Amino acid sequence: MERKIALIALFAALIAVLGLIPKITLAFGVPITAQSLGVMLCGTVLGARRGALAVLLFLALVAMGLPLLAGGRGGLGIFAGPTVGFLIGYPIAAFVTGFIVERWAAAPIGLVASVASIIGGVFVLYVFGIIGMAVVLGKTFTESALLVTAFIPGDVLKAVLAGVVTATLAKARPASVLSRG
Amino acid sequence: MISLTSPIETRAHHWRAGAKLAGLCAATMVLFVLDSVATQGLAFGLLLVLFALPGRDFAAAGAAALRPLVPFLAVIALWHIVTGTPTEGAVIALRMISAVGFATLLTMTTRLTDLVAVVTWGLKPVRRFLPTRVIELAIALTIRFTPVLILKGKMLVLGWRARSAKRPSWRIIFPMTLLAIDDAEHVAEALKARGGL
Numbered sequence: 001m002e003r004k005i006a007l008i009a010l011f012a013a014l015i016a017v018l019g020l021i022p023k024i025t026l027a028f029g030v031p032i033t034a035q036s037l038g039v040m041l042c043g044t045v046l047g048a049r050r051g052a053l054a055v056l057l058f059l060a061l062v063a064m065g066l067p068l069l070a071g072g073r074g075g076l077g078i079f080a081g082p083t084v085g086f087l088i089g090y091p092i093a094a095f096v097t098g099f100i101v102e103r104w105a106a107a108p109i110g111l112v113a114s115v116a117s118i119i120g121g122v123f124v125l126y127v128f129g130i131i132g133m134a135v136v137l138g139k140t141f142t143e144s145a146l147l148v149t150a151f152i153p154g155d156v157l158k159a160v161l162a163g164v165v166t167a168t169l170a171k172a173r174p175a176s177v178l179s180r181g
Numbered sequence: 182m183i184s185l186t187s188p189i190e191t192r193a194h195h196w197r198a199g200a201k202l203a204g205l206c207a208a209t210m211v212l213f214v215l216d217s218v219a220t221q222g223l224a225f226g227l228l229l230v231l232f233a234l235p236g237r238d239f240a241a242a243g244a245a246a247l248r249p250l251v252p253f254l255a256v257i258a259l260w261h262i263v264t265g266t267p268t269e270g271a272v273i274a275l276r277m278i279s280a281v282g283f284a285t286l287l288t289m290t291t292r293l294t295d296l297v298a299v300v301t302w303g304l305k306p307v308r309r310f311l312p313t314r315v316i317e318l319a320i321a322l323t324i325r326f327t328p329v330l331i332l333k334g335k336m337l338v339l340g341w342r343a344r345s346a347k348r349p350s351w352r353i354i355f356p357m358t359l360l361a362i363d364d365a366e367h368v369a370e371a372l373k374a375r376g377g378l
Contacts, residue, residue, distance in 0.1 A: 002369040002370075002378060005322070005369075006372065007362070007365040008370040010323075010330070010362070010364050011332045012323040013323050014330060014357070014358060016323075016327045016328065037354065056215040057320065059188060064294060064300070065185045065288040066327075069187050071249070073246075073249060074288070075285055075288030076285070077246060079284065080280035080283075080284045081253075081277070081281045082250075082277065109341045137253065137256070137257060137277070139260070141259075160342065167357075172361065173363075176366065
């Protein structure tokens with residue numbers, strides 16, 4: 001029990017840290033914030049339920065006014081803005097990602113974690129993100145989808161990285177990768 | 182951990198957090214019902230007055246919190262000018278600014294401790310089915326360990342810079358995750374040693 005609570009709390013903190021430490025630059029010079037990578041890692045490392053709980057904990061602290069989102073943003077205002085769908089989608093994305101990693105135990109964890117992150121952390125997340133944007137901006141789903149397409153390649157890349165990081169963690173700290181425990 | 186609460190003390194800082202939250206819910210619902218430029222404009226005017234009352238620094242902090250909306254406002258403006266529906270665009274834009282603005286006002290005038298108290302109060306009815314003390318502990322742990330992990334992350338970046346002429350790449354995420362896992366294992370042991378949950 002203590003281990004699970006501590007891992008959930010520390011992974012919630014990790015999502016914040018990945019959003020706040022900037023200047024992670026990809027090979028071709030594109031700076032990215034790794035916050036959504038943190039959400040994917042919650043799913044791939046902690047599993048469906050605990051991963052989603054870690055993300056919920058993170059969102060609760062953001063709602064309470066801690067500046068934990070990328071760029072030092074936070075507070076209730078974020079939940080009324082156009083990106084609200086992505087925030088609502090975060091815990092569900094972590095859950096779906098974790099669920100796939102838990103169920104698909106036959107293949108190597110790196111591959112499974114990458115595919116699970118693409119399905120959960122990109123596809124599912126964008127469905128929620130696009131719905132949220134459509135509601136707040138008063139546009140149709142197709143129009144809102146057009147606004148966010150530019151970010152999809154970057155997020156797919158993050159999903160692949162989530163797989164690489166998870167595979168390395170499974171070697172370094174096998175007991176802590178709860179999704180395969 | 183510094184929260185986004187404004188250090189400029191306003192009268193609203195002393196209002197009950199629960200009442201403010203209920204008010205915000207009502208205000209947001211009203212905003213989504215109003216669909217004329219005049220009524221949305223009135224709500225926006227009220228928001229401006231509320232931000233201006235506590236003084237210039239408070240208004241500037243509020244404006245900074247609303248700045249991420251600018252690209253979305255540009256998209257809305259462009260879209261509705263092109264489609265020839267400027268009135269509809271104005272309603273959508275004003276509604277978005279007001280909804281985010283009122284919520285920002287609540288965050289700026291409510292202390293973290295007061296909001297944690299509201300959460301604790303809100304969890305009371307489910308105390309029988311849910312281990313609410315565990316949730317409160319997890320909240321405290323995350324608040325405590327976020328700055329710790331940020332500091333360790335900064336040390337990692339410094340270490341990287343000392344050894345490489347290149348900027349930190351995505352590879353730094355791996356040791357960062359490892360740090361979080363190892364800290365979690367230590368915290369779990371410490372909790373158990375103190376009698377556990």
